[in-house]
Amino acid sequence: MxxxxxxxxxxxxxxxxxxxxxxxxxLFYQRVESHNDAVAEIERTGVETPELAAARDGWPSWLPSSVVALGLDLRGGAHLLGEVRVAEVYKARMDALWPELRRALADQRATLGAIRRLPSPEGTLKIEVENADQMPRATEIVRGFSTPVTTLTGAGQQSLAIQVQGNTITVQLSDAEKAVTDDRTVQQSVEIIRRRVDEVGTREPTIVRQGADRILIQVPGIGSAEELKALIGTTAKLTFNSVVGTGTDPDARPGVGQVVLPSADQDGIYYTLEESPVVTGEELTNAVPGTDPNGQPAVDFSFNPTGARKFGAYTAANIGQPFAIVLDDQVISAPVIRSAIPGGTGQISGSMGFEEANQLAVLLRAGALPAQLDFLEERTIxxxxxxxxxxxxxxxxxxxxxxxxxxxxxxxxxxxxxxxxxxxxxxxxxxxxxxxxxxxxxxxxxxxxxxxxxxxxxxxxxxxxxxxxxxxxxxxxxxxxxxxxxxxxxxxxxxxxxxxxxxxxxxxxxxxxxxxxxxxxxxxxxxxxxxxxxxxxxxxxxxxxxxxxxxxxx
Known part of the structure; x- marks a missing residue:
């Protein structure tokens, strides 16, 4: 019917x-967009200026205020296609590995003799051992620094490829570890770029990975491709600070040499920290997801020799005390030091899932771009x-x-x-x-x-x-x-x-x-x-x- x-x-x-x-x-795009921007800014800062109030009142709050976001080709902006120099990370890994290997081999100098690093291509570490008859012992020490690759495609393989010829040992990342490193490097670069772009309040940016080592970046509303390139080059600020106390008052007055910063994942929680960091992100060499002794998700991190010494001394003197990991003036984690960490490596564990552990590892590594970006394509619309x-x-x-x-x-x-x-x-x-x-x-x-x-x-x-x-x-x-x-x-x-x-x-x-x-x-x-x-x-x-x-x- x-x-x-x-x-x-x-x-x-x-x-x-x-x-x-x-x-x-x-139909009232500019007015509604100004209203939305003003509301977001007031909520973010808690400050209501006359200009922001006027923009907010330009559209009735009881009416819908969602508008269709305009893409790059409609709003204008900048388009970049960048290629990550992943090979730079191989070199950094080998450069960071050499001081540790040298120290471990030097402890056996009585049997191994003199140890020195020979010139080698970037991403490769070539070590000469004086006593050729002790090469099996030296190789065993070097293999101790290799770890299993923790991916399905790399199952059963080690992170280091080690070759022995005469009295020299050549060390480089294995193919499986290079694949994992490439993936992490590009993922880290995407995360850093997204954080840099989001920080300036641009609307609807497109930041996606393309292929194995390329990143597409489209940011509507930005002035030019050169401006976007300068923005991407900005380094995120990562520090490890002493925790003085925690509270819920964002207006708490810290003492001399202290600062109050909010928690990144706990609304209403604020940390009072020593302003001078114990270690900075510039001394962090790596952070990867892993598991703690109980099999629970965790994050393993390591510092370069300078950072390792400072971190080891600090943790030895502050067992039982929390320390804060600060990224862009937000505390992303505040674990408790359970024992001294003299080797420059540590582990962050707690109530987190594998996804959260992976995200935290990415954030820890997001202090600076891990490798240089070569811009293959750039356009300003x-x-x-x-x-x-x-x-x-x-x-x-x-x-x-x-x-x-x-x-x-x-x-x-x-x-x-x-x-x-x-x-x-x-x-x-x-x-x-x-x-x-x-x-x-x-x-x-x-x-x-x-x-x-x-x-x-x-x-x-x-x-x-x-x-x-x-x-x-x-x-x-x-x-x-x-x-x-x-x-x-x-x-x-x-x-x-x-x-x-x-x-x-x-x-x-x-x-x-x-x-x-x-x-x-x-x-x-x-x-x-x-x-x-x-x-x-x-x-x-x-x-x-x-x-x-x-x-x-x-």
């Missing part, structure tokens, strides 16, 4: 009204070009919508007008859903919306043609319309499911612009089915109840 229950009518109209309500802020893109996209959407509306009205008359209303509401619902999701709109995304406008009426065309067939078969108006909707349902579902599959493939296998197109297309598929099947049907029912036609020419 051609009938919709009252509660369903209320639900359909309610969803349309909500969609319009959440899409409206996009000016705001004028972005505005041109917005204007072009808006014009194309208006023309497409107008053309579809004209065609539908010309082909189906009043019912075409109903379909046109559905198409317009369909676009509004797409924008509202993207606003709620915080999705980013790009030029390909606009293309997806234009395509949706063109295909949104497909369901209406299928329904109307089916109704025409039922009318030609001699059925009454209400019966023909009811059967037309029912018989067209399977074709509509099949068409949209196949389109959804294509969009899903583009989203999961594509990148950048392809994903933006897939997102808007997927949202458009859902909203077009809703407007065609439910909204159009509701409008037709209202017309039937009002006019009660005896015949219908369609």
């Amino acid at each position: 051609l009938q919709i229950d009252r509660w369903k009518r209320i639900l359909i109209i309610g969803l349309c009204v909500l969609g319009i309500g959440f899409a409206v802020p996009n 000016g705001p004028e070009l972005g505005q041109d893109s917005i204007d072009a996209g808006r014009l194309s959407s208006v023309i497409a919508t107008a053309a579809v509306v004209a065609y539908m009205i010309a082909s189906y008359g009043l019912f075409g007008a109903f379909a046109s209303i559905s198409v317009i509401l369909n676009v509004i619902l797409i924008l509202s859903i993207m606003s709620i999701m915080g999705a980013t709109l790009t030029l390909p995304g606009i293309a997806g919306i234009v395509l949706t406008v063109g295909t949104a009426v497909d369901a209406n065309v299928i329904i109307y043609e089916r109704i025409r067939e039922e009318l030609r078969a001699g059925k009454r108006v209400a019966k023909a319309i009811s059967d037309g909707f029912d018989e067209a349902m399977s074709a509509i579902i099949d068409a949209n499911v196949t389109s959804f599959i294509a969009a899903a493939v583009m989203f999961f296998l594509g990148s950048g612009p392809v994903k933006g197109f897939a997102v808007t297309l997927t949202i458009g598929l859902v909203t077009s089915v809703f407007t065609a099947i439910f909204l159009t049907r509701l409008m037709i029912i209202w017309w039937l109840e009002w006019r009660k036609p005896k015949e219908l020419i369609l």
